[in-house]
Amino acid sequence: MDIFKDFASRIKKIIEASDIKTKDGGELDLANVVVEPPRDPAHGDLASNAALVLAKPAGQKPRDIADALAARLGEDADVAAVEIAGPGFINIRLEPGFWARHLKKVIGAGSAYGKGAIETDEKVNIEYVSANPTGPMHVGHCRGAVVGDALANLLEYAGYDVGREYYINDAGVQVDVLARSAYLRYKEAIGEEIGAIPEGLYPGDYLMPVGQAIAEAHGDSLLGLEEAEWLPVVRETTISMMMAMIREDLKALNVTHDTFFSERSLVSGDRDRVAEAIEALKEQGLIYVGTLPPPKGQLPDDWEDREQTLFRSTDFGDDIDRALLKSDGSYTYFASDIAYHYDKFLRGFTTQIDVWGADHGGYVKRMQAAVKAVTGGKAALDVKLCQLVKLYRAGEPVRMSKRSGDFITLRDVVEEVGRDAVRFMMLYRKNDAPLDFDFQKVTEQSRDNPVFYVQYAHARCASVFRQAANELPGLDLTPAALEAAPLDLLTDEGEIALIAKIAEWPRLVEAAALAHEPHRVAFYLYDLASALHAQWNRGKDLPQLRFINVEDRQSSLARLALVHSVQAVIQAGLAILGASAPDEMR
RNA sequence: GACCCCGUAGCUCAGCCGGAUAGAGCAGCUGACUUCUAAUCAGCAGGUCGCAGGUUCGAAUCCUGCCGGGGUCGCCA
Incomplete structure (x- = not known):
């Protein structure tokens, strides 16, 4: 095809x-x-x-x-x-007849056209969002969420067996800080005067319902306890409430995961998977105890030479070996992450993709080194780094101060501009290029706004079919009838150009999937929409080219078959991007 | 100091595994609405692909160096 x-x-x-x-x-x-x-x-x-x-x-x-x-x-x-x-x-x-025959095949394939462009039984794991469960998702998370979700859609469409995963960072000191913050809100809910939230704790109001929930569940029974006693209880409730909130946010963005993987689960229960992963590396002689040279340039204030348990990541292309244990003996985040990626491999994922924010760029080499090492080179990790999103309102930068807790949440953005616009705009740029997001422009209904441009093309196709039903009563417009249409009547250069553009779809899907670049789908859709709008407008200068011609039912049928195919491809593409394909926009 | 990303039209950006005369949109200019929804279209104008070398029959694309912008830098996550 x-x-x-x-x-x-x-x-x-x-x-x-x-x-x-x-x-x-x-x-x-x-x-x-x-x-x-x-x-x-x-x-x-x-x-x-x-x-x-x-x-x-x-x-x-x-x-x-x-x-x-x-x-x-x-x-x-x-x-x-x-x-x-x-x-x-x-x-x-x-030969002109070639295009007619090709279009017939496209229509015959129906929604399978372009699907499974890559014949493979490879299992691909995509990890995206993985935001710390310490509060609601803010706009910064938005891009990675959309890129990961669309990439997952794309790879699935292209034929891969895709696992969509969220890694919950529920271990480590930050969630303890979160739990202490929630404990304060619990005391508040019980009726204690808490005053200002101390520096270093999470000040956000969103923890108040958590405090209330804990108060309802436990009454004042947690008040007299030592921290070591109440902390695990409070932490668990808080994390699960935070995750519930995050899931709601993701739902609003139409972002889905099929696995939420808990970092803590790596070491809970009867197994210590982190130790197992480290052991796997140790067997290869890749673990040693030693000291690292201090970083060049500005030396951290509290630098002191210290012996550490290190992973020989330099053997796999990293710049420096990396620590696996903290000075208190607990695992570093990196050590857990190795275990997590190892676990993905053990579950059969030989291609792994992580979607991260650009501020984690310095982490890429060590993680790739770790995956290569721990899987014996049988799995590879690709990391998609998403650059910053800058918010504007009518050209003016939107200021945010995170300290006061007054940041713009993902929910705010979705509610203001709509899910489709957010998703499309986040994908209308390469992930490693910075992105300017203007609330005003994104809701504008013009060619300047690619979301509406593409959706309108789809709506226009639907409109043609509504009109055809009126003007050509009795004409059979089912897919079977369209497939049997006299497609060799499509000889106009604009019509051929449209068929040629449709013919590029499987190739585009394959290339975008292999490159792990969902943005290419967005650009392709824009081109296809443009070709449709162009042909539509030619019909105004040259009425004989209009899609519907009451004088000529046969060529109308052929053109409707073409419009049908354009509509189907746009619909498939928008589905990959996770945006809707409206039949009407008024 | 090291590493990663970026540098393409006035602005925002595409450019697929190295291919032909480097493409869109916006802004500017000229046109097309008794319509299958003008939320659209046609045309004009706009370029030293940051700079300098190198590889190649051929470089925006690959390699090296430099300049400029952003990010990161032993136990945070």
Whole structure:
């Protein structure tokens, strides 16, 4: 169904059957031979670099190879013309009938068109959000959440077996601080005067309901206890309430996970998975006790040389070896994280993707080193770093002070601009480029706003079908009828351009999935929407090109088949991005 | 000091595994609404792809150095 792959294999067959060989008569490596959509439509429908990549190993001039391939390619029934251009590109022009046949296949495939573009049984794990359960999600979390969720959708669509995961950082000192903050709110709920929240504790109001819930459950029974006694109780309630809140936030953004993995669970119960992971590394001789050199440049105030238990991450490309135990003997975050990624591997995930904020960039090498080491090179970790999102309102930066607890939450943003707009805008940029998010622009209904532009294209398709039902009463518009439409009536260059754009969909899905880049889907949808709007408007200058023509039911049917396919692809693409595809926008 | 990301039109950004004359949108200018919803379209103008080397038949893309912006830097998470 991917015409580019189809023609690439046709060309490869021609090469294999030809007398083009390496200089010493061997078989050529055809891995780099590709067929692509040409940059300039004047170059035809398909372009191949075959002659260029084979010239050197074959020891022949590119144009000579191109000539030989072009002659054979010209015999293909689907090929109307072959031209050799530039340094040796082979440009192919397809028979008009080819596009009609291709469109028929697209319609026949229905919602399966483009799906499973990659044939694989590989299990991919994507970890995203993983926000500390210490409060509501703020805008900073938003991008990673959307990127991870859309990437998961994309990989699933492309054919992978995808696990979507959230790592709950419920161990370590921060959640203890959280628990102490909640304990204060508990005392408040009991009726004690607590005054101002002390420096170092979480001041947010969102802990008040937690305090009340604890008061209702325990009365004043926790008041006289030592911290060591009440802390585990308070912590557990608090974390579960925080996670409930976070899940609500994620739901508002249409972000889903199928596993919430607790950091604490690594060491609770009868097993210590962190120790097991460290043991696995130790068996390979990758653990030692030693000291690290102090960082160059500004020395931390409290620096002192100290012996530590270290992982030899430098053997796997890291800049420095990394500590696994704190001075009090407890595990570092890194040690737990190794165990977690090891656990993912043991669950069968050989491709792992983590979506992090850019401020964790310094953590990438050590984690990749750890995954490589602990899985014996059988699993690989890709990390998608999301750059900062800067908020604007009508061009003016929105100020936030985190200290006062007065930050803009994810919920605020979703409620103000809507889920679709947030998701689309977060994906309308590469994840590693900073993003300006303007509340005003995002809700604007214009071409400046790609969300509405793409959704409107979908709505326009739906509108055409509503209109067709009115103007062409009795015409069968079911998919089966559209598939059987006389599609060879689609000969206008704008119509062919639309079919060609639709034909790029499986290729786009595959490329975006392999690169782990969901933003490409958003850009593709924008292009496809643009091609549809263009063809629509041509119908105003040239009424004979309008999708619906009451005088000509047959060509109307063919065009409706085209519109149907555009609509289906936009719908599939928006679903990957996690945005809705409205039938009407008024 | 080290490492990571970024640098493409006035602005915001695409550019797929190295390919042809580097593309969109916005802003600017010129046009198209008795419509299948103008929330749209057509056209014009706008570039030393940060700088300098290198690899290559071919570099915005790969390598090295430099400049500029952002981020990170032993036990936080």
